[in-house]
Amino acid sequence: MNKRVLITGAAGFLGSHLCDRFIKEGYDVVGMDNLITGDLRNIEHLFKYKEFEFYHHDVSKFIHVPGHLDYILHFASPASPIDYLKIPIQTLKVGSLGVHNCLGLALVKRARILIASTSEIYGDPTVHPQTEEYWGNVNPIGPRGVYDEAKRFQEAMTMAYHTYHGLETRIVRIFNTYGPRMRLNDGRVLPAFIGQALRGEDLTVFGDGSQTRSFCYVDDLIEGIYRLLLSDYPYPVNIGNPDEITILEFAQEIIKLTGTNQKIVFKPLPKDDPMQRRPDITKAKQILGWEPKVGRAEGLKITYEYFKSLPKEELYKQEHRDFKEYIRKY
8 A cells, every 4th residue: 555645735836846756756645725825737737647636625624534644744825925915814824723733634644744834933033044943033913924923833833742642743944945836926036036037027126135045946845855754853954055145146147047138126125024044954964864956057947947938927917916015015
């Protein structure tokens, strides 16, 4: 009998890549998504496999999956500023009710569960680079608070199940990740820049562009998550690329990559936007034998080709206009 894994948020960016990986590894995969931000196009190529099944379901409600489960990966969550603006309550619910339901299911099925946390639990950090021991600097009532605090609660609830019930748990803290299947106009910096370049618009940098990010290609991230799931380590582990770059430098890289002649325009920095992001991946190296392999130049080229292949109407979806409203409001 094949091992069986439930992946929530299966139609999203990371969830769909995880489905691919586990199918490739010979697992039976149950994908679950309410499609509030996910897209069935990300997983439609999997419906031909007998090893794949899909449940259209909101994990904030009671979860029933018949049959055995060996692993659960909880990746259901909105993951961009536009999403927080549109659906703040759902964002909080999936990180509280959703994780509680997944943990309860794992307990009943005697399954190991991996929870997707994020570098956002560090807030606007006062420690750099960020280690897993750092507790963070988060504004719980700011515009990003619904996401940041949902993820922090997820971690607390997961550790409570681990210590009280003895549940096998894993926690991955994901730093900025990019690659094919990202939503082009979801407000995150990389698709925002590439979308603007493809539309012939100037690239928008918020603040003076001195804030930093560290971008990890999706294949590297999936490898790290896979290794963490199969490891014996129950505590949070940073998975990301420590190659740090300023947003201004990154905008210049995108202009060079796309061969466009757009200018860079500067706008006020959104409230609580983190000034620094760089993972300390010492634990990932020591415990998992993992570090990123794909350089930014290589990963960006693949991602740009993916975005160029999308239907032209994808360039002009409403999402990027919503992001402008987010910036105006905050």
